[in-house]
Amino acid sequence: MKAVIVRDRTTSGDVFHERVLEFSRVPITVRDLIRERVRAEAMDFNRNPAARVYHGLVPPADAQCIPVGDLVEYRLGSHRRIEWEPQLARALEGFARGDYFLMVDGRHVQDLDAEIAIGRGTLVSFVKQSMLVCC
Template structure:
């Protein structure tokens, strides 16, 4: 199976995270890509039974800590809820997705993820004071 490299970046281009995702199809929609990524992160966190969640979207009832989010008390994260929140954040410009250095415009856009493809998730930070 091909491996897709996913980078988390800041708006200034600094890489703050990296993960690899096995994909079985060369073409996915942006919606499917986000869902696969979020499910992979949630499954990995739930398998380790706690610790720091390092994911695209902050889980409900969690606290931001260095390099991730902490749930107190530790509990399982609902993958479907996280996918819903991630898709909503994409639509509200909370982050944008670059696939092969080209910005994805909509959730229904099909993107090529074959051998050598890369995807970057660029998180946007809200300005303080409005």
């Protein structure tokens, strides 16, 4: 397994979330990376039946976007299961729209089909253009 460090950053460079994703085959594409990230976020949320705040790349369709300082929380009225496939579609649309961009080891990657060679300490930053790009 190869690991990638995934960080969420503001355009000013502040890191507000970090996780590690593992892949069994390499290289991966940007699309593969986004898919695995979104799937992992949905699984994390679904494991906690008391959760009402979704910590993900994009909000679920019916979430309220609540500003919290320089960040935004995605709040649901009550807990429900999040299906990752619709979240993936929203994330890919957001990438195409420019709601966020990716930096891989300091290099801006713009193509969903671009390959990412995963090495020791590969760092991917998801940079949201505006924290208020929301629902």
